[in-house]
Amino acid sequence: GDELVASVHRLITHADEVRRLGVRTNADTADDAARARRFGAEGIGLCRTEHMFLGERREAVERLILADEDAEREAALAELEPLQRGDFLELLAAMDGQPVTIRLIDPPLHEFLPSMEDLAVKVALANERGEDAGRDAKLLAAVERLHEQNPMLGLRGVRLGLVIPGLFAMQVRAIASAAVELKSQGKDPRPEIMIPLVGAVQELHLARDEVSRVLAEVGVEWSIPIGTMIELPRAAVIADQIAEAADFFSFGTNDLTQTTWGFSRDDVEGSFFTRYLEKGIFAVSPFESIDVEGVGALVRTGVDRGRATKPDLKLGVCGEHGGDPDSVHFFHQVGLDYVSCSPFRVPIARLEAGRAALD
Ligand code: PEP
């Protein structure tokens, strides 16, 4: 046992000496961040902030999304901001001295809305009893208005940030003020702000302008990188334009696989694809290991076009593929700067990054 552990440790240490790819982790909490650091992560490549809006905070989020008056929306944002600030204080402190890529909120809307069926039942019951359904009736109308047939292709990512005034600004204020506070304590916070699901450069320009404005308002005196996910085929194809408004790219190979194949990532288990695998039509799911010919070609396009505009553009990947051995070799070959994967996969990613460099 101990001998095996020691030899694996030696192997990974050797890999660290030769690898060119950085290895970061996907983490949303200080606990996960600390665990990943023990596994050797060199930063956070993806903090999914939508996870911070579940649980007790859900009600404020509901009020925010469903608000039809400015005052109601602003009250919900004012409630959420100090909570977000606390989240980022903890996360940045846990990763002191290392980059932390914080992605602005990217929820599939349906996960944050109250159930239309439950509301409809409540309203029907109230009506039957001759009572005023009041708030429930109002909620139901709003949920019906926002209902989408394909939430994963709907009001997500940057689209949500551009449609709900003040949402991105609230998050950026929380990030910036947390970082300023840590600096004032002599710490070394290194947040990077990432815009999700960009398909058009116009979206990125608008979001970036808002982020920059808030950073200036908070009085951040150093430069916080502002970048974007490349997770739609269109973004990969126009990466030369997108690079003009981005300090870094992170390839979101989960969504990029979904949108390139036109195949739902949520249904991959138990759908027709399982039978493809059983019949041997494919040996492995493209959600597990990077599809080099299709999705990989788009990644390569994104890398080449992005760097044609900005030779020093920082490039990473934060989809599940970032921790898959074969995919790590591919990301090394296309010239990414780092991979980001779940904490437990960090040692494997370090090892494979080393092997890729030796190959
Ligand atoms: C991705 O799409 O690859 C990604 C990392 O983002 P998410 O999984 O949160 O959609």
Ligand code: MG
């Ligand atoms: Mg995504």
